[in-house]
Amino acid sequence: MAGISRRSLLQGMGAGIGALAASPLVGSGPALAAREKELNILCWEGYNSAQVLDPFRSSTGATVKAESLTNDPTMINRLRAGEINTWDLINVNNPWARKVMLPEKLIKPLPKAEFEPFFAKMLPEFKWPYKWAMSEDGSELIGMVQRFGPYSFVVNTDKVSRKTAEDTGWDLFNDPALAGRYGILESDDWNVFNIFIIAGIDPFKVHTPDELAKFEETAKRVFKGAKLIGDIASMNQALISGEIDLHMTGGTYSVSPARADGHPNLRGITPLKGPLPGGKGGISWIEVTSTVNNPNLSPLAIEFLKYVQAPDVAHTVAFAEGTFNPVAQMGNPDCFKLFTKEELDAIQWDSLEEEMARSVEYDIVPDYDKALDIMNAAKRLRG
């Protein structure tokens, strides 16, 4: 105890409390006004990887913290619950920024003049003014786009051919012969969409009681027939081992790691037809990254959004750890040439354009709460 006096102990405690108060993840206020050297990102996996963040950390000397989650509602709830003062950037799927976060003032617009030129180098479908990057009235730029992909279901083409899967579409999950041979990805917002589609109903509208009754019957049957429900790793593992032949909710995003790992027989499928507007059978997603309406927003948020537009960083984002995905910046030849043949094959580049054309874009289900409650009840009946 010789080295510790009451004074040194109190000094140490004071320093500790001071350090805690200065932590970027605790509170806000004038003491935290200077945030030039810190950035907090709430995102899907990939943007939180060292490959993406370390060069930015080195070049700016900033402390960059990124937390990855695997569903949009949770991320948005974090902002709603008060973490708006914590985060600088939020990265979620297309409709949330425009339809939910901007009206709820959870995010703030970007400087159009600084970001508009980036859209000119993106793939043609993302040209300015790109719908999901803009506010509903088209006056504000509310986020930047990067990763995207079709997302319907995945098959082992050794067991169910690509042609059969595309022709039969979602009716595969209505086939009693396939009960016990498919899995369901634990991605409940997407599963709500897909149960509606399997029931032959467009998910992105208000549903009648009859349609909800059909949804319930379909949910009970589809969940009862599933061999397993699990995460992406579990789905790919079950496909590779032969435990299942296909799984619902999946696509480039989920199957690309397995394809890159030497299993090209596993393939994301976008059905040729379905009950979606225009007779389409698939759904696609596009990530939008926005600046949070943080009263003390880090100036690095804007810098980071520009940083990930660079061809080499965009390629790194596409192949960051976790999942591999196409990026809008592949429209830039300098970015596209960085992709090897194997990488293009992993993200199903050969059919990407046609699959996106056969898909409607991810949207919000107006009666999602009701449908999710029905689906959760159906899941409980599996046992």
Next chain:
Amino acid sequence: MADLTIAHAETPREERPTHRLSAGALCALPVIGLLAIGFAAPLVAILGYSVATPRSFDVFRSFTLENFAALFDPTNTVWLSFLWSCGFALFTVALLAVIAYPIAYGLNRVFGRASAFISVLFVFPLFVSENVRLYGWVLFYIKNGVLDGTLKWLGLAGGPEVLYTPGITLFGMVYTYLPFMLFPMTLGLALVPRDLVDAARDLGAGRLFIWREIELPLAMPGILIGMLLTFVLAIGATAEAKILGGQSIIVISHDIEIAFTYSQNWPAGSALAVLVTFFIGALTLFALSKLDLDRMLGRR
């Protein structure tokens, strides 16, 4: 420090203000503060959310019992998850009691010098993340995995299809919680005086009689602590049902997780969490009221 000591010594006892905190309480303040922030505050927040307007973030700004009413609505099937969780927890406790007792007995009476090493073997898996260990079991049991592949390589029919069933969920829970039953039980058995057992034997008591009348009652506090600990942990288990069981069963903690994530309904999740917490809390208090901790800790 010397000056300070003299100053204290010279202060007449009766002149001290009575409202001042004692030295012990002052020293405990940082810990109390830490507990208040880290332990009590989240619980208060959960309580606050449980009575907030459903599907809102109006915590401490609204009051309603709708979330609890919804849980008791006859059309709500969440009771199924609760029953499954209770069932899994009870079976886990029962199986572990039978499995861990002989091991605990061996650690006390049979294994001798090897006991320490064997104990380490049981503790060692705890150093590895539970999820990693469970994924390891998936690789073991999966089709064409370690078991199935080996059996096929040996020319046999292959392994049983046990993955993604309630049974494998129970297996995973028994595997995960074994140390939590084993060590309290070992401690309980260690408190049984050897002389008492020898005396009973000298007086002609048989093995079964000694076990029933001496060992079991004296080791019971340790056994009950192990059972309680295992039950409380098992009723909140999710990973086993998700990773090994493939969600063939939705357990109650998974329902709470869904409410906080995909459902965007923190009040409903909080109400469910409060209900489960009260159930487990009441059960724990009841069990602890039946235990004689003094005896267990060897104070008499």
